[in-house]
Amino acid sequence: MTNRDGTESKSYKDPQGDRIQAVQAARELKLARFPMVDSVYQGFYIRFEPDSAQGKRALAGSEGIVGSRLSAVLCENEPGCCGHGIELKALSGTSLVVLVGQEAERIITAIQAGWNVNTYLSLVVFSKEKDSFWAEAACILFNSEQEGPLKNFTKNIVYRINRGTHPGLELNQEQFIHIIESNGNWYLTKDMPLPALKQGEIIYRRRKxxxxxxxxxxxxxxxxxxxxxxxxxxxxxxxxxxxxxxxxx
The missing domain is CATH 1.10.1220 (Arc Repressor Mutant)
Structure with missing residues (x-):
């Protein structure tokens, strides 16, 4: 840049702009140190209705305790599986439902990849109209790459579910990094809203x-x-x- 007298002037540098660029560069460098969250973690809720009288009795009784762990078993070529599905079972082994569709496919992919599959009952609802129950389960999937922090994070999620809250499970990249850096002690402070209830439906269980x-x-x-x-x-x-x-x- 040239002054009016023909001499060269020094380019002006905004100190604040330099600082912003430095902060952004440091942030990008930090993000690059961690894997992409979707490549190592998935979290979501599953809503299901028992597909047998035995499953309905289980939800109504001692096997339908909020916070209890459910096993997710890959089932193939069995009735109700359409050739490929996930069977949710209570702690005692009682079958609750066979899942098919998008949510089942996510769990199947995780199982086949050798990920940790963690499924916990989070809500039980009674429908007066159907004289039956439906339930919701929290599903947390992760691989062994960040197993320690994510196991601790899962324990915190279950603790909050036991106390009647409805924690968020989906994570963006920055939230995921907070969890890894805190060894699983960081969590979302804002809970998700409970599923909307239809007329004639009441919450049967939401805490332990x-x-x-x-x-x-x-x-x-x-x-x-x-x-x-x-x-x-x-x-x-x-x-x-x-x-x-x-x-x-």
């Missing part, structure tokens, strides 16, 4: 009560928890007998 922790632990085969669960129900029985005795006599 303390007695259900005992029931779930006993179902998992832990001896100490089985004893605690038995003791709990014995105490309940004694209290009921005492109350009946007070009312009668």
């Amino acid at each position: 009560v303390w007695s259900e922790y005992l029931v779930e632990a006993a179902a998992s085969g832990k001896v100490g928890c089985k004893a605690a669960a038995i003791l709990f129900w014995l105490i309940i029985l004694v209290v009921v007998i005492w109350l009946v005795g007070r009312l009668v006599f």
Whole structure:
């Protein structure tokens, strides 16, 4: 650039602009250090209706506890699978539903790739009109590349589901990096809205009560928890007998 007197002038550099460019360059460098979130992680909710009377009873009973882990099993060439599907089972092995379609395909792809597949019951709804139940499950899929932080993140998600919240599961790249850098302790503070209910539908379960922790632990085969669960129900029985005795006599 030339001045009016013909001498060369120095180009003006905006210090603020230089700072912004430096920050952007540092951010891009940081992002480049991590894998793309979609290549190592997926999170979403699945809505399903039990496809058998046994599955309906399971959701209504002790197998339909919010926060309980469901197993997602690849099933092929079986009735209801259309040749390719995912069977969701309760902790006891009771079949709840066979999933087909886009959500099933995402889980199938994760299983075939050797990813961790984590599915937890997050909501149970009763429909008066159908005299039946439908449910929602949180599905968290990730590979072993960032297994430690993502396992911790999953534990935090389940903890929040147990307390009745509805945490977001989808992550963008920056959110994913926060999770990795915090070893899984970072999470989205804003929860997702619950699914809309139709007329005649009521929420049957959306959080885990303390007695259900005992029931779930006993179902998992832990001896100490089985004893605690038995003791709990014995105490309940004694209290009921005492109350009946007070009312009668």
